Amino acid sequence: MVDLSIEALLDYQEIVSKTFRSEKEGYEFYNNYAMEKGFSVRKCYMERDQTTKEICLRRFVCSRQGFRAAKHMKKANKKRKPRDISRCGCAARMVIARNKEMGLWYVKDFIDEHTHELAASDLACLLHSHRRISDEQKADIIEMEIAGVRKHQIMNILEMQYGGYDKVRCVSRDAYNFCYRYKLGTIAKSRQERDPDFSFKYLIDEKGHLKQLFWSDTQSCLDYEAFGDVVVFDSTYRTKGYNLPFVPFVGLNHYRSTVVFGCGILSNETFEAYEWLLQTFLTAMSQKHPISVITDGDLAMQKAIRIVLPSSNHKLCNCDFTESMLDKIGCSCCKL
Structure with missing residues (x-):
């Protein structure tokens, strides 16, 4: 026990004296340390400098830190099978902070106490933060995928x-x-080769999961140039598979037929998500702002419109939509 305590103390002193040139270097060090010990790491809390808005503090924790939120445990309308509960309140963490004068990151806090068993050395590499696909493996996978394996x-x-x-x-x-990601990129590239004005943009999180998505084609841009004075959109309708908000940007042409200016998919209905979607929509439409925008009463959406489209008249539709966006465009209170 004495030898183990001395070894743990030496490890602690070595780690708390470390400095890093960047946040990424600090994460890579702690992740490599976690692989040797037999646990996985995830990025947690961070702080930004009030003046420069740059990250000045970052906390890396054991992937089993904390507990699953109660709201995820009590959902009655789950579309997918819930994942196994892995979080058990583990306290292990490493906190690094940036020294402005030196421009280096130092270890501000370090705890190496786990409330769970650590993985064996031959299995630790399969924990989430340690899994990697090398460039050589990617080339092999692509070749086998093309061959139909x-x-x-x-x-x-x-x-x-x-x-x-x-x-x-x-x-x-x-x-x-x-x-999947390779096919997604290939499809987008192929579509852009056939349609140079095809706009396709998306955001993913740190784990590679889709957060936001927007697309429009040449015909959508032409329709918007001619009929984009009034734009109707909301996120009432959700895709069937993953229950994500689907946001179509639509209007009416000179025949009073529905035209689609673009489409978006969001992972959540927050101000940041709507702000990104509207900014991406304007970029695809050469920064042409609509004269009027008609939406539902979502507060996050209203805030994003005030920030991104300050010169556009924002109107709310009071109708009860049950079928499709066509009902919304044709309703009596939304006469264009």
Whole structure:
């Protein structure tokens, strides 16, 4: 026990005396340390400098830190099977802060006490923050995907090629996600080659999950140039598979037929999400602001419109929509 205590003390003193040139370097150090010990890391709390708005403090925690929020446990209308509960209130963390004068990051706080068993050395590389797909593996996966090899077969081939999953350092889900992102980029590139004015933009989070998405094509831009004085949009309707808000930008042409100026998908209905969507919409439409915008009464949407479209007249539609956006455009209180 004495030897273990001395070893732990030496590790603590070595870590708290560390300095890093960037936040990324600090994360990579703690993540490598976590792999040696047998746990996974995620980025948690951060603080920004009030003047420069740059990150000045960042907290890295064990992936099993905290507990799952009660609101996620009590949802009655879940679309997907809930994930296994992994958080158990682990207190392990490393906090780094930036020294303005020196321009270096130093360790402000470090706790190495876990409330769970640590993974074995041969399994730690399969924990979430340690999984990687190398460039060589990506090239192999693309070649096998083009040849028509199934995803689970790709993983079996990689396992045989590298001599075990611990040598591959990724799991089947990583291969599926990589193939999906590769196809997404290929489709977007192919569409832009056929349609040079096709606009396609999206945001992902730190885990590679889709946050926001917007797209429009040449015909949408032409329609907006001619009929974009009045734009109607809301996020009442959601996609069937993932229950995400779907936001179409629509209007009426000279035949009073519906025309679509663009479409968006959001992961949440916050001010930041709507602000990004409206900014992206304006960029695709050459910064032409509509004269009037008609929406529902969402407060986050209203705030984003005031910031991004300050010169546009914002009107609310009081109708009860049950079918589609066509009902909204044709309703008596939204006569264009």
